[in-house]
Amino acid sequence: MAKLILSLDGQLIKEFTLSKERTTIGRKPHNDIQIDNLAVSGEHAIIMTILNDSFLEDLGSTNGTLVNGQPVKKHFLQSNDTVEIGKYKLKYLSEAPASMNQAEFEKTMVLRAPAAAAPKQETRSPTDTQTNLQATNVNESVTSGQAAPTSAAAPAPAPKLAQAPTPATVQPAPPAAAAIQGGGTIQILSGPNAGKELPLSKPLTTLGKPGVQVAVIAKRPQGYFITHVEGANFPVVNGKTLDAQAHQLGDHDVIELAGVKMEFFLKP
């Protein structure tokens, strides 16, 4: 279960476990975490905890709430975040994944509304919804007060892709996530684009002429692999015709595709 460690000027004051769905922070005594200091508002902030996730919300306090030095209204807490209220610091530590087998933790579980009475299911805690944090057995269903899902429109689509149908040359694959490592490059050796270089920075780069012959070079953690995509002819690497299987490229391999020769090399 996640916890908060309250400190002042580096001196540890108290530790709080986020065992409730709503944990209140403020100067007044009814708060779960009371900080008796005039810089702290009566009802200063609240932390909502839903299973393994906690959210901090400033309740319109006079002096505000900082997380890692930035003022926040609402914040999705990550482990090791430091919440500052006045001169006080609250360190958020989330232990959930460490306390259980990670693989088990990632297994899909069903969340059921308490109203849909679960037969033979032991009642865990009548008030708290966070009691199943330690559930490592997928047979256990997690009880929660969540409402039924609402339906609405699908999320916005990803941005439009660029397409370059240049004849018999190179068609870079559309923009993708940042590459992990650079290096692989294709240099065209023949045809009108001879001399041109194409860095293989994307996870996938297609080469060739759509409808005639296309091959793809996939950038993988193990290296660069060329695979035939479409067309009657298969790509030729170093004079050898490939089959349908992916073929790992070596430095200075020469590829022939749709009548164009190109060289693959690794930039240092």
Add this chain to the structure above:
Amino acid sequence: MSLIASLEMAKATHTGMVRSHNEDSIAIDAEIGLAVLADGMGGYNAGEVASGIATALISSETREAMIRQSPHEVDRTTGSPLATVLLRDIIAKANTSIFQSANSQPQYAGMGTTLVVALFCNNQITIAHIGDSRCYRQRGGKLEQVTRDHSLLQEQIDSGLLTKEAAKRSQNKNLVTRALGIEPAVEAEIHSYPAQEGDIYLICSDGLNDMVEDEDIEMTLEALGANLQLAAEQLVQMANDNGGRDNISVVLIKVKKDFPADEGLFAKFFSWFK
């Protein structure tokens, strides 16, 4: 009427890099235009039992039902398209079957599965889903998510508690709010959409979309759409290259040409004036 000339289908499934066995199950039938994907859950091998029942029962029942009736017609009693009624009934059957096995055999107690069923008919795709397995559509180079997960995270995104970005850092992953076979009855979410020539539909388990960014899926479908089987295998490979923490299943369906239902002469004549 066979849809083989109009639809191209490919599938790939993999245990991933971490799990010991594959609890996903997929079935495709291009002839009747059906694709089914289920991501099972439950201890030991119960997850694969649940997903296996779901795909086997839904494919055989749908095939049988399509001999008796054409899904593009309208159900006379409810006024809903028959495809919707048909899928709803068959999914209810699958739910009962899994729920009963789970209750009668202690080793299967608590098993369940997510589900996506896509049925193509009369230039339409009807998608039924339960849980967090997804259907995407690639059209005009753009990838769009068609289904919305029945999951805690999706509810939090909907309520504004989390942004889509923040959801990736959540520790409440993999909590579904609906599953097949867990309770005596379940409601599948069913919608129909017009299908267009050139569309590519992707049905996947969360092992894909948790490991591969939407942009990379889009790029793969764009680059390798001409070779559907390669695209399916590439997606699985990308998920594994990124860690493969869960089972990964992918079904791809490409609409090669339109597929109007065989209608009577009158209906054809009438459709002229629409």
